[in-house]
Amino acid sequence: DAMVIQNPRYQVTQFGKPVTLSCSQTLNHNVMYWYQQKSSQAPKLLFHYYDKDFNNEADTPDNFQSRRPNTSFCFLDIRSPGLGDAAMYLCATSRDLGTGEYIQYFGAGTRLSVL
Amino acid sequence: EDQVTQSPEALRLQEGESSSLNCSYTVSGLRGLFWYRQDPGKGPEFLFTLYSAGEEKEKERLKATLTKKESFLHITAPKPEDSATYLCAPGGQGGKLIFGQGTELSVKP
Known part of the structure; x- marks a missing residue:
């Protein structure tokens, strides 16, 4: 089945040790998003790619970076994780942005723990 | 500033006891209203999109409406x-x- 796949499901890292989370999609969607969701909170958009165009949210810390090497894959890099970065990280895709088909489909998430 | 408020925060129901969840919003340039279901430890699952006031959509025991x-x-x-x-x-x-x-919904048998 076509879907959004996130790896790993669980990631443990040490304070300050860089970590990369990955997302792949078989939906052939143009847009890929990364969200951060902390316990009992709403998902918070970090950034998104429309094709190769990167769009950062104004309040996303510089510690968070992203790469999209091709249509199918997108990576979230956390350069120096702090304790406050422990959260669920969600990847989502949509066919378009704002007009047309832009229902967002989510992956299962990666739960990041920082020790 | 765009704002969204859901109520109640938590809802406990007995099996078979019907109820409603509310979503109040102030959003400029609204382009659709989306409902998702999220199970613990998983990503949100798409349920419905509503685009205009008066629109309704149903799926099994769920019905979404929009004003x-x-x-x-x-x-x-x-x-x-x-x-x-x-x-x-x-x-x-x-x-x-x-x-x-x-809204965290709990349905007890």
Whole structure:
């Protein structure tokens, strides 16, 4: 089945040790998003790619970076994780942005723990 | 400033006891209102999109409705498997979703 796949499901890292989370999609969607969701909170958009165009949210810390090497894959890099970065990280895709088909489909998430 | 408020924060129902979840919003340039279901430790699962006031959509025991300032998710005769957090997300400028805090629904047998 076509879907959004996130790896790993669980990631443990040490304070300050860089970590990369990955997302792949078989939906052939143009847009890929990364969200951060902390316990009992709403998902918070970090950034998104429309094709190769990167769009950062104004309040996303510089510690968070992203790469999209091709249509199918997108990576979230956390350069120096702090304790406050422990959260669920969600990847989502949509066919378009704002007009047309832009229902967002989510992956299962990666739960990041920082020790 | 765009705002979304969901109520109640938590709702406990007995199996078969119907109820409604509310989503109030103030969003400029609204482009659709989305409902998602999220189970613990998983990503949100898409349920419905509503685009205009008066629109209704149904799926099994769920029905979503939309007015100019609110959306309701009605749950008829819920079952324990309907237990989850339900997220409301109006679509704003550029198609970005503005998520509410969610309503945590628990249905007891």
